[in-house]
Amino acid sequence: MVNPLTPVLTKRWTEPRSWTIETYERTGGYTALPKALKAHPDQLIQQCKDSGLRGRGGAGFPTGMKWGFIPQGDGKPHYLVINADEGEPGTCKDIPLMMADPHSLIEGVIITSYAIRANFAAIYVRGEVLHCIRRLNAAVKDAYAKGYLGKDILGSGFDLDVVIHAGAGAYICGEETALLDSLEGRRGQPRLKPPFPATSGLYASPTVVNNVETIASVPFIVNGGADWFREMGRDRSPGPKIYSLSGHVTNPGQYEAPMGTTLRQLLDMAGGMKDGIPLKFWTPGGSSTPLFTAEHLDVPLDFEGAAEAGSMLGTTALQIFNETVSVPWAVMKWTEFYKHESCGKCTPCREGTYWLVQILQRMVAGNGTASDIDTLLDVCDNILGRSFCALGDGAVSPITSGIKYFKDEFLALCDQNSKVLAGANA
Amino acid sequence: MTIAPDKNSTELVVPEGHVKLVIDGVEVVAPKGELLIRTAERLGTVIPRFCDHPLLEPAGACRQCLVEVEMGGRPMPKPQASCTMTVADGMVVKTQLTSPVADKAQQGVMELLLINHPLDCPICDKGGECPLQNQAIAHGRSDSRFHEHKRTFPKPINISTQVLLDRERCVLCQRCTRFSAQIAGDPFIELLERGAQQQIGVAKEKPFQSYFSGNTIQICPVGALTSAAYRFRARPFDLVSTPSVCEHCSSGCAERTDWRRGKVQRKLAGDDPQVNEEWICDKGRFAFRYATADDRITRPMVRDAETGELRESSWTEALQVAAAGLLAARDANGVGVLTGGRLTVEDAYAYSKFARIALHTNDIDFRARPHSAEELEFLSGTTVFTNPDNGVTFQGIESAPAALLVAFEPEEEAPIVFLRLRKSARKGTTKVFHLGQFTTPAVEKTFGTLLACVPGAEANALNALPDHASDVVELLGKPGAVILVGERAAEIPGAFTAVARLAERTGAKVAWIPRRAGERGALAVGATPNLLPGGRHVANTAARTEVERTWGVEEGSLPANPGRDTTGILEAAANGQLSGLVVGGVDPFDLPDPALAEKALAQAGFVVSLELRPSAVTAHADVVLPIAPAVEKSGSYLNWEGRRREFGTTLEGTGALPDCRVLDTLAVEMDADLFTQTPAAAAADLARLGEGAPSGSSLNVAAPLQSPAGAGKAVLATWHRLIGNGSLQVDEPHLAGTARPVVAKVAEATAQQFGLETGGYVTVSTERGAITLPVETDDLPEGVIWLPTNSGDVTVRATLGAGHGSIVSVSGGKS
Numbered sequence A: 001m002v003n004p005l006t007p008v009l010t011k012r013w014t015e016p017r018s019w020t021i022e023t024y025e026r027t028g029g030y031t032a033l034p035k036a037l038k039a040h041p042d043q044l045i046q047q048c049k050d051s052g053l054r055g056r057g058g059a060g061f062p063t064g065m066k067w068g069f070i071p072q073g074d075g076k077p078h079y080l081v082i083n084a085d086e087g088e089p090g091t092c093k094d095i096p097l098m099m100a101d102p103h104s105l106i107e108g109v110i111i112t113s114y115a116i117r118a119n120f121a122a123i124y125v126r127g128e129v130l131h132c133i134r135r136l137n138a139a140v141k142d143a144y145a146k147g148y149l150g151k152d153i154l155g156s157g158f159d160l161d162v163v164i165h166a167g168a169g170a171y172i173c174g175e176e177t178a179l180l181d182s183l184e185g186r187r188g189q190p191r192l193k194p195p196f197p198a199t200s201g202l203y204a205s206p207t208v209v210n211n212v213e214t215i216a217s218v219p220f221i222v223n224g225g226a227d228w229f230r231e232m233g234r235d236r237s238p239g240p241k242i243y244s245l246s247g248h249v250t251n252p253g254q255y256e257a258p259m260g261t262t263l264r265q266l267l268d269m270a271g272g273m274k275d276g277i278p279l280k281f282w283t284p285g286g287s288s289t290p291l292f293t294a295e296h297l298d299v300p301l302d303f304e305g306a307a308e309a310g311s312m313l314g315t316t317a318l319q320i321f322n323e324t325v326s327v328p329w330a331v332m333k334w335t336e337f338y339k340h341e342s343c344g345k346c347t348p349c350r351e352g353t354y355w356l357v358q359i360l361q362r363m364v365a366g367n368g369t370a371s372d373i374d375t376l377l378d379v380c381d382n383i384l385g386r387s388f389c390a391l392g393d394g395a396v397s398p399i400t401s402g403i404k405y406f407k408d409e410f411l412a413l414c415d416q417n418s419k420v421l422a423g424a425n426a
Numbered sequence B: 001m002t003i004a005p006d007k008n009s010t011e012l013v014v015p016e017g018h019v020k021l022v023i024d025g026v027e028v029v030a031p032k033g034e035l036l037i038r039t040a041e042r043l044g045t046v047i048p049r050f051c052d053h054p055l056l057e058p059a060g061a062c063r064q065c066l067v068e069v070e071m072g073g074r075p076m077p078k079p080q081a082s083c084t085m086t087v088a089d090g091m092v093v094k095t096q097l098t099s100p101v102a103d104k105a106q107q108g109v110m111e112l113l114l115i116n117h118p119l120d121c122p123i124c125d126k127g128g129e130c131p132l133q134n135q136a137i138a139h140g141r142s143d144s145r146f147h148e149h150k151r152t153f154p155k156p157i158n159i160s161t162q163v164l165l166d167r168e169r170c171v172l173c174q175r176c177t178r179f180s181a182q183i184a185g186d187p188f189i190e191l192l193e194r195g196a197q198q199q200i201g202v203a204k205e206k207p208f209q210s211y212f213s214g215n216t217i218q219i220c221p222v223g224a225l226t227s228a229a230y231r232f233r234a235r236p237f238d239l240v241s242t243p244s245v246c247e248h249c250s251s252g253c254a255e256r257t258d259w260r261r262g263k264v265q266r267k268l269a270g271d272d273p274q275v276n277e278e279w280i281c282d283k284g285r286f287a288f289r290y291a292t293a294d295d296r297i298t299r300p301m302v303r304d305a306e307t308g309e310l311r312e313s314s315w316t317e318a319l320q321v322a323a324a325g326l327l328a329a330r331d332a333n334g335v336g337v338l339t340g341g342r343l344t345v346e347d348a349y350a351y352s353k354f355a356r357i358a359l360h361t362n363d364i365d366f367r368a369r370p371h372s373a374e375e376l377e378f379l380s381g382t383t384v385f386t387n388p389d390n391g392v393t394f395q396g397i398e399s400a401p402a403a404l405l406v407a408f409e410p411e412e413e414a415p416i417v418f419l420r421l422r423k424s425a426r427k428g429t430t431k432v433f434h435l436g437q438f439t440t441p442a443v444e445k446t447f448g449t450l451l452a453c454v455p456g457a458e459a460n461a462l463n464a465l466p467d468h469a470s471d472v473v474e475l476l477g478k479p480g481a482v483i484l485v486g487e488r489a490a491e492i493p494g495a496f497t498a499v500a501r502l503a504e505r506t507g508a509k510v511a512w513i514p515r516r517a518g519e520r521g522a523l524a525v526g527a528t529p530n531l532l533p534g535g536r537h538v539a540n541t542a543a544r545t546e547v548e549r550t551w552g553v554e555e556g557s558l559p560a561n562p563g564r565d566t567t568g569i570l571e572a573a574a575n576g577q578l579s580g581l582v583v584g585g586v587d588p589f590d591l592p593d594p595a596l597a598e599k600a601l602a603q604a605g606f607v608v609s610l611e612l613r614p615s616a617v618t619a620h621a622d623v624v625l626p627i628a629p630a631v632e633k634s635g636s637y638l639n640w641e642g643r644r645r646e647f648g649t650t651l652e653g654t655g656a657l658p659d660c661r662v663l664d665t666l667a668v669e670m671d672a673d674l675f676t677q678t679p680a681a682a683a684a685d686l687a688r689l690g691e692g693a694p695s696g697s698s699l700n701v702a703a704p705l706q707s708p709a710g711a712g713k714a715v716l717a718t719w720h721r722l723i724g725n726g727s728l729q730v731d732e733p734h735l736a737g738t739a740r741p742v743v744a745k746v747a748e749a750t751a752q753q754f755g756l757e758t759g760g761y762v763t764v765s766t767e768r769g770a771i772t773l774p775v776e777t778d779d780l781p782e783g784v785i786w787l788p789t790n791s792g793d794v795t796v797r798a799t800l801g802a803g804h805g806s807i808v809s810v811s812g813g814k815s
Helices: A021-026 A032-038 A041-051 A063-068 A094-100 A102-116 A130-145 A176-183 A212-224 A226-231 A263-269 A303-308 A327-341 A347-364 A370-383 A390-417 B036-042 B100-115 B131-139 B175-184 B214-219 B282-286 B315-331 B345-358 B373-381 B394-399 B415-427 B441-445 B458-463 B470-476 B487-491 B495-506 B519-524 B541-551 B566-574 B594-603 B659-669 B679-689 B748-753 B796-800
Strands: A079-084 A120-125 A161-166 A207-211 A240-247 A253-258 A279-283 A317-322 B018-023 B026-031 B066-071 B092-094 B163-165 B189-192 B199-202 B225-227 B240-245 B254-260 B263-269 B301-303 B310-312 B335-338 B402-406 B431-436 B449-452 B482-486 B509-513 B580-584 B606-611 B623-626 B635-638 B644-647 B713-719 B744-746 B761-765 B770-777 B784-788 B807-813
Touching: A021 A102, A021 A130, A032 A102, A032 A212, A041 A063, A041 A102, A041 A212, A041 A226, A063 A102, A063 A207, A079 A094, A079 A102, A079 A176, A079 A212, A094 A102, A094 A130, A094 A212, A102 A120, A102 A130, A102 A161, A102 A207, A102 A212, A120 A130, A120 A176, A130 A161, A176 A207, A207 A212, A212 A226, A240 A263, A253 A263, A263 A317, A279 A327, A279 A390, A327 A347, A327 A390, A347 A370, A347 A390, A347 B100, A370 A390, A370 B100, B018 B036, B026 B036, B036 B066, B066 B100, B100 B131, B163 B214, B175 B189, B175 B214, B175 B415, B214 B225, B214 B263, B214 B282, B240 B644, B263 B282, B301 B315, B315 B335, B315 B580, B315 B606, B315 B623, B315 B659, B335 B345, B335 B566, B345 B519, B345 B580, B345 B635, B345 B659, B345 B679, B373 B487, B373 B495, B394 B415, B394 B482, B402 B470, B402 B495, B415 B431, B415 B441, B431 B441, B431 B458, B458 B495, B470 B495, B482 B487, B482 B495, B487 B495, B495 B509, B519 B635, B541 B679, B566 B594, B580 B594, B606 B659, B635 B679, B659 B679, B713 B796, B744 B748, B744 B761, B748 B770, B761 B784, B770 B796
Parallel strands: A079 A120, A079 A207, A120 A161, A240 A317, B018 B092, B335 B580, B402 B431, B402 B482, B431 B449, B482 B509, B580 B606, B606 B623, B713 B784, B744 B770
Antiparallel strands: A240 A253, A279 A317, B018 B026, B066 B092, B163 B225, B189 B199, B240 B254, B254 B263, B301 B310, B301 B623, B635 B644, B713 B807, B744 B784, B761 B770, B761 B807
């Protein structure tokens, strides 16, 4: 079969010292920037719209449309904020990208800032990844030294300052409004919307918040054009995508392939299941996306395909579990994560995850009953769509999908505890 | 104006700025921007809620108020929080009454709120009046599916000396933190930790030091916040609630007094949108135990001729002795009357009438604090005739484009005025200017601008505003602008003249905001040397005749010459020009010269004291007559707006008599009839008088030139703090613990000039005495030192005999 890999964002990753500005420039880096700076900002927004680029952070919102929401000529400063707070279990695409090719992100930041008329951009990086923060800081310093950042960039008259901000390790700060509050120095908890960041974001000014992978795609679109971008992927989800394979596969890692690639194709590229043990279940886009099973090997992994099959594309973090793994145990571990990371602002997520964990732990310890399954599902129903932000919804995905596909395993944990009246069978 | 649905009409009219929507099948018109939860409430549908509070910004945190919403014919995929969503035209809303989805969502959230809530309702102070309890019964399950471990915290923790926090009861609605951040501007409590461990807390060594902390207890929808004063004292269902009016400052806040078995257990803020909205300060809430202090005087006392000590007596004896003594003193050199600033309108009226018809004198003054002839001229010329219809009001402040505060510390002196100023300043409606000495917390919290000057130079500063701050004058020229003058202005020569001139120039309205609840009422009823009730000048023959006729006294019998003011009365008593004094609720140490007061009390031939508790006055009194505290009588206060704040008796049948009754009986013994047997009778008698005609004022006091203080000297700035040594704050140590630290303040340069060290001590002295206290630097003008007037060991008047604008000696001091 034809190798379906389409290395775009990942094309430099195998270069020696790929992260340096020299490597970046040698391999065609910073060639999109002069072109972009010669264009009118509105042309760039239009090109982004034409390309069909959709947000790579999970929700898949059309990027060009998001940029277009920024009110122009409003007299307020505009900001670009990069969401690099990659913290979803299984998700591991942005940090490798920033490690291997930080300048593609920085070039994208400059072009995007120019398009939305922002003179300040912040990259909010998860605080635990110190190595990544160091690399980004060095890259920003090099970009300043070369005149790609600072005043009058490449003689265009456009000024831009970029700041790398280290978060303090809270999952909630990946939620864009919590990220903005955190960036402002406040407690990281989601804000009430409306107003939306496009009109009242960072410091109550119009702000675009985009994911790393989204913005890193921008220079390639500027160089290659919208039509080139659309050659990859599917009609409503065009472009290449970094699929992160982890778990029980022979060669886990990042596989950049067109949108709509299936797990079967990806597994072929990754050398198949580890030790030949068959696939049992997997997440299409991190732990917040409902589970898939071996039945879903041929689901096209793009925004529409995943949704039609009952899940979400999320961050294309494919966590792959073979038949040795207990679903209730995996679900318990994920739920422990959500309980630990619930920000506490709203009742359903704060109290619900606290409760769910205890039920699951009790079940996994062999002390569950069948009615616990009903309670789990009902509590999930009381969280889903009732919480303040989408994190509550994400927290129940593993449980509801786990029970949907593997209810027998949950029931099996309860067998020994089914209460039988003494003598009832006599 | 919103329109409730009318069942008879088929088509609802949608006025400008309104929208039409459907809630539970009923069409309703609502003003744009109204939150769904309120619109539903107007229809009579109460949607359960915890974080929502009409005076706080929406949070959407508790998720209890979820409803189903349809927009443009399309149902929204998730239930929406009705406390954050505003109405829109064509919206279709289904609450728990018509939507199974909304009902289940609400039941689900309620169940989640309860899983970690302790089952300690039987010992919880909130039990019986608890929104969680009530709503759990109305919108919750009857059984629990939660069989796991509840989250627990060590309990309770003191977040201030007064406020305690039981974290495991908390539902994290954030009403308290939002109140503190938004309304009070004291964000000393915050959310800490996250997830199920999220909790309210304070920073280390930074307690919840807010003058408004008690409001958080009242709006807490569970029993998480309690006060040390009330905790475990009573159950709500055992309490009797009586509407009342706060007796402390001149705001006249509506309160609810809860009592049991003849004892007040707590006070809560009443809901009065025109005055205090739903808030009161901590003094108003917690300072009520003075009435039950151990040393409260409950029996009349007469000074024994043999021992020279006071001994308990019968009312008959005490009144006879008092009447005989006062008659003799009246017929000798006369008697002066000092009433203090804490009387109800009815009681003050009785003193005013008693002075005129029983003592035949105009020597009466309510100003038990520094005062001036200029102040009296201002008050009797303009302030006495203002009322909510023609003067400044709380709501007027809220809509004012600019407010200039002259010698007025709103947070310390009238906290509810401060809250209004902050509210409108925060919205960006009102620009606030503080003419004072340094950037107090109130300046910051009202987003204000400090116009700093040396104490005593305020009048000059006002006169120079057009030259130096034309923007302020311009703003004050806008319709609705206000000038608020505080009691300290009486210590500043020329201040009232300058205020009147500025008001004339700009058209801004002026309000005088005294510190005490009774001052404005006392002014209105003529407890002043120059006024009869209703602002009638004593020298005005026609006005006098009018009063004589209404009172039924002989024409020409009322004294026609203005009397002595407080200092005049004290001086006269001290040097024998007055033979007697009648003193009601005056603390001599609040007077501008406490030494003079002591001398006057000692020298006066005959002193009658109407008092609650032993004081420096009763120490000298020949007869002490016990009177009722505010909760044991009815009456009214006139707040600074001139708004009548009437209240009934909270504790009936204690036997304590209001001043007006005591004076009425005393007058009878002196062969005069006051017709003030009860507050109601006094009020009726007063009402018959009506209001007099303004006689105009002739304010013309020049602002003095400032002379340098001299070597080793500084100019003293001083004012009272809200929580200090006030006599109505006794017996409440938890409240006292939330007072601000007692420190002196100087400018950095002044500290260097006097060799004062940061974190060190300063000694401030006059010929009378010296005070040593810690010193801090702040942005005062050079050569100025600030002291709290009466806090802790710092008693500026008693120790130094000094006031605002006095010259004092300053040196480095050791404690």
